[in-house]
Structures are given as C-alpha cells and as structure tokens.
Amino acid sequence: MTMSLSRRQFLGTTLAATALPRMAWAAPHPLRAEPVVSQILDAGEGQTAGYGFNGSTPGPELRLRAGERLTVAFDNSLPEPTAVHWHGIRIDNAMDGVPGLTQDPVAAGDRFDYDFVTPDAGTYWYHSHHQSWEQVARGLYGALIVEEATPPDVDHDITVILDDWRLERSGALAGDFGNMHDFAHAGRLGNFAKALLPDVTVNRGQRVRLRIINTATARVFPLALEGIEGRIVALDGRPLPAPRALDEMLLAPAQRIDVIGDVTDAVRFLFPTPEEAFEMGRLNPGQDPATPRETPVTALPDAHRPRPSADARALTLRMQGGAMGGRHAGDDIWSFNGVSGLPDAPWARIDRGETARLTLVNDTAFPHGIHLHGHHFHEVNADGTTGDLRDTTLLMRGETREILVVFDNPGKWLLHCHMLGHQASGMKTWVEVA
Structure with a gap:
C-alpha cells in the first residue's frame, strides 16, 4: 500500500459537515442527494464541491432502535442517476439499492421510497451504488446506526468516519475519476485523509463508544488510538462473543469496528507508518474530569448469528x-x-x-x-x-x-x-x- 500523504495533509481535523447531523426519528425520513460544498481542507483554505445528502457530506446520521422500521423518501436532485445501498443490514432484497439487480437507478429529478425493518443492532452505513467509484468519492454516503434495545452504559456514543480525498491545492476534487491506472492498480487513493468527528467534548474518566466506519473507495486504513483504554466489541456491526484487546486495527473499505473504553487524555486517531504516526483527528478532553467506572467493558448483546451446517x-x-x-x-x-x-x-x-x-x-x-x-x-x-x-x-x-x-x-x-x-x-x- 503506497502512501503520498504529508504531515500537513494528515493534520487537518475539522470539516464543515463533521457535526454529522442526525435525522429525526419521525417517519418518513426525507433524504435528498444533491451537490454540496464542504470545507474538507483546514478552515481558511479552499472548499470542495462534491455530492452529499440533505446539504452535507457525510449525509445525516440515521439512528434507530433494533426492530424499528425505516421509511426513507429518497429524492435525487443530482444531475445524474443514483441509488442508495444500505450496507451490512439484513433487509428485504427489493430494498438493497443495487441498480441492475434489485432496482432501476433513480433518474435525476425522480424519487424512490425505501422501506424496511432494521432487525439487528449494529454500526452500518448507506452509500450510492450507482457509479459508486465516483459518487462515493464525491461524498454520497452517511452512517446508519441501529441501537440495542438496552444500549451499553456509556457517556457518549460517537460515530467516526474515516475517508480520504484526491484534492487539488485549491480544495477541488481531482477530476480524474475512472482512470484506467486507478482501476488496474490499488484504486482511487486520496492525498488527504482524516477522521470525521462530531463536535463533542469528552472528559477524562468518561466511558465512550466509538463506531468507526471506513467509507473510502479504495484505501485500507491502519488505525491506532491514543487517549483511551478500551476494548473492541464489534466488527462490521456484529458483536464479538467477548471484547478484544485494543491493538492497532486495519479497516478495509466498508469495514467497521466498535470500541468501548475510558478516556484518559485527548483521544487521537492515528495513521501508523514506518516513519511516524499521523494524526487524522482527535476528541479533546474538557475541564470536568469524571469518576472512572470500575466495571470492565463487557460484550454487547448477541445478534443474529446463524450456525453453519457441517455439510456446507x-x-x-x-x-x-x-x-x-x-x-x-x-x-x-x-x-x-x-x-x-x-x-x-x-x-x-x-x-x-x-x-x-x-x-x-x-x-x-x-x-x-x-x-x-x-x-x-x-x-x-x-x-x-x-x-x-x-x-x-x-x-x-x-x-x-x-x-x-x-x-x-x-x-x-x-x-x-x-x-x-x-x-x-x-x-x-x-x-x-x-
């Protein structure tokens, strides 16, 4: 895996859309794909024109409880067709959002209603599945969070999105989508990467849940965390039978990892390299330390876990x-x-x-x-x-x-x-x- 990211490029930690707006729970949820402009580079530098949902990239975080029904009134305000795939969730096939297999693409100016039950708690996401190699790279994605009936005891439940972009110095997206070199090699690797974080203050001693999603179109993210003592509790939305040691992690595009742990300092999201680790983002501690919990991090409630047959x-x-x-x-x-x-x-x-x-x-x-x-x-x-x-x-x-x-x-x-x-x-x- 090649790298061409400088320290300056990695140290950006703010984005206009990093508040990760959450959709209200009232149904149906309006979801509109449209052109957006974001502050991906540091504040004061050039902005980036791309795609998003409801005016932002990432799109609004959709958050429900397990067993609830999600009804989405999807409007395509892009100048081209698209569709929405609900990644990782066990839903009816007709709602899977794959043009050419489960539905026709939604034409520019048209609407499609997605309607399904969210059966399993976990960390999921949604993204374009039409010309996804370009539309996802332009920002057409968001988080889908399905909470447990009884969520774990944490002070903050935080969604963290890892992504990279191929940008010009002006902040504009490089317009070489779909070039044969990328397709034949490792994919569209960006030259600017960061962890997109909500605007939240975490205090030392507080227990937090981090839902980490790799939304990049090609980059495999190595990830190390500092400032938190915790355990890995879920992979790709499925609870681990027992929490696992929080070592350095590796996330392929589309993979997710859930971590629960106690804050000891600024929580830093690091991209390790042989030379040094680059900070992609951080959660800064506040001035009001909390009394640490004395209880260990325990396993999440088990979810749908079909048993394979011996005669596979x-x-x-x-x-x-x-x-x-x-x-x-x-x-x-x-x-x-x-x-x-x-x-x-x-x-x-x-x-x-x-x-x-x-x-x-x-x-x-x-x-x-x-x-x-x-x-x-x-x-x-x-x-x-x-x-x-x-x-x-x-x-x-x-x-x-x-x-x-x-x-x-x-x-x-x-x-x-x-x-x-x-x-x-x-x-x-x-x-x-x-």
Whole structure:
C-alpha cells in the first residue's frame, strides 16, 4: 500500500459537515442527494464541491432502535442517476439499492421510497451504488446506526468516519475519476485523509463508544488510538462473543469496528507508518474530569448469528486481473473466475438456509475487500475453527481465505470487491437465494 500523504495533509481535523447531523426519528425520513460544498481542507483554505445528502457530506446520521422500521423518501436532485445501498443490514432484497439487480437507478429529478425493518443492532452505513467509484468519492454516503434495545452504559456514543480525498491545492476534487491506472492498480487513493468527528467534548474518566466506519473507495486504513483504554466489541456491526484487546486495527473499505473504553487524555486517531504516526483527528478532553467506572467493558448483546451446517456446499471465488496480474478469461480489467461484471445467470443458486463454504483466492497483486450483500459470514481461522462474523473481508495480495455463509435471506445478492474501482471494472457477481 503506497502512501503520498504529508504531515500537513494528515493534520487537518475539522470539516464543515463533521457535526454529522442526525435525522429525526419521525417517519418518513426525507433524504435528498444533491451537490454540496464542504470545507474538507483546514478552515481558511479552499472548499470542495462534491455530492452529499440533505446539504452535507457525510449525509445525516440515521439512528434507530433494533426492530424499528425505516421509511426513507429518497429524492435525487443530482444531475445524474443514483441509488442508495444500505450496507451490512439484513433487509428485504427489493430494498438493497443495487441498480441492475434489485432496482432501476433513480433518474435525476425522480424519487424512490425505501422501506424496511432494521432487525439487528449494529454500526452500518448507506452509500450510492450507482457509479459508486465516483459518487462515493464525491461524498454520497452517511452512517446508519441501529441501537440495542438496552444500549451499553456509556457517556457518549460517537460515530467516526474515516475517508480520504484526491484534492487539488485549491480544495477541488481531482477530476480524474475512472482512470484506467486507478482501476488496474490499488484504486482511487486520496492525498488527504482524516477522521470525521462530531463536535463533542469528552472528559477524562468518561466511558465512550466509538463506531468507526471506513467509507473510502479504495484505501485500507491502519488505525491506532491514543487517549483511551478500551476494548473492541464489534466488527462490521456484529458483536464479538467477548471484547478484544485494543491493538492497532486495519479497516478495509466498508469495514467497521466498535470500541468501548475510558478516556484518559485527548483521544487521537492515528495513521501508523514506518516513519511516524499521523494524526487524522482527535476528541479533546474538557475541564470536568469524571469518576472512572470500575466495571470492565463487557460484550454487547448477541445478534443474529446463524450456525453453519457441517455439510456446507463448497464454492471457489478466484480474483484475477489487474496490473501485474496476468491474463484471464474476462473482458475487463478484473474478473471473478474468468468472468468480468454481472453475468446474466447467478454465479450460484442456493437454497434458503443452505450453508456454503466459499474459498476466496486472491490471485492478483493488490488487496481486495470482498463484500456480500444481505448477509454476514464467518471467516474461517487458520486452524479451521469458525471465526469472526463480517460482511466484508480483506484479502491481501496472494492470500486465500475460507468463509462460511448461511444463506438465509432470499433474493438476488451482489458479491463484489469494495475497492469500488475494481468493482466497476469487472470484480462483481451475484448469487440467488431461493
């Protein structure tokens, strides 16, 4: 993974939209995709014209309780078609927001109503799934938070969005979207990165929950935290059976990590490098220290966790292509099993409730974050035991990993690389669950 981010570029910590406005709970929720202007660079420097929802990027944080119904009146005020995908949430297939598979794109000036129940507590997000390699890079995304019926005892529940941008010195987005070099290599890596944080003061001794989301189109974010003693409690919206030590983290595009811990100083979000760690953002402590809790961080309530069957169906998904990746049978830069783009027939037809053991093989020179819509899956550990539940798994160059999927959600579900330029140039397919 190459880096071209200077200390100055990393040290920006404010953004006009970092208040992360929350949508009111009254239904239906209006959601409007439209051009926006943001202060991505430091205050006093140039502004950035892009896309957003309801006047901001990120868009408004949608926050509900598990089991509640979310009804969204979506209006497209962009000059081009788009659609909204609800990433990681187990919803009805017709609401998944994938043009060409579950719906038509929403034309400029048109409206589409999304309506679904949010069955599982967790940290999710929403984003464009039409020309997503450009529209997400322009800012068309937001957080979707589903709270537990009884949330954990914390003083602050804070959403943290990690992103990067490719900017000119003026603050304008570089207009080289979709160039073949990016598509064939690591994707559209930005030259400016930061942690987007709400305007909140946390006091020493307070217990906080951090919901960390990587919304970048290509960058794999290493992340270290300072100023907090805590534990990792969830991955990709699914609680861990037991809290895990808070070591350095790695988030592929679209992955999420929840941390609960006690504030000891300014909470700093650091991008480690071999030379030094760059600060992407911080939560500054106030002047009113709190009495620290004496209770340990405990596991979140368990969520939907289907049990794989021992007689799992075996399938292999081989990632091929890209620069230095050799020849393959597909007709685009990348392919799965020699097929580029969405085939007319599904890659696999699977009975509802059936377990599949997918062997994911990265035969390319670049990392890929493989995301399955509508389901979570178990990563299989090196010793063959069943591991973490995720909806996106990161495979480095040359790596092979097995995952176990209980296909219990009927419909047509996309399976693709979440390095969105890779998806756009061939690395996607679909499964049908009947």
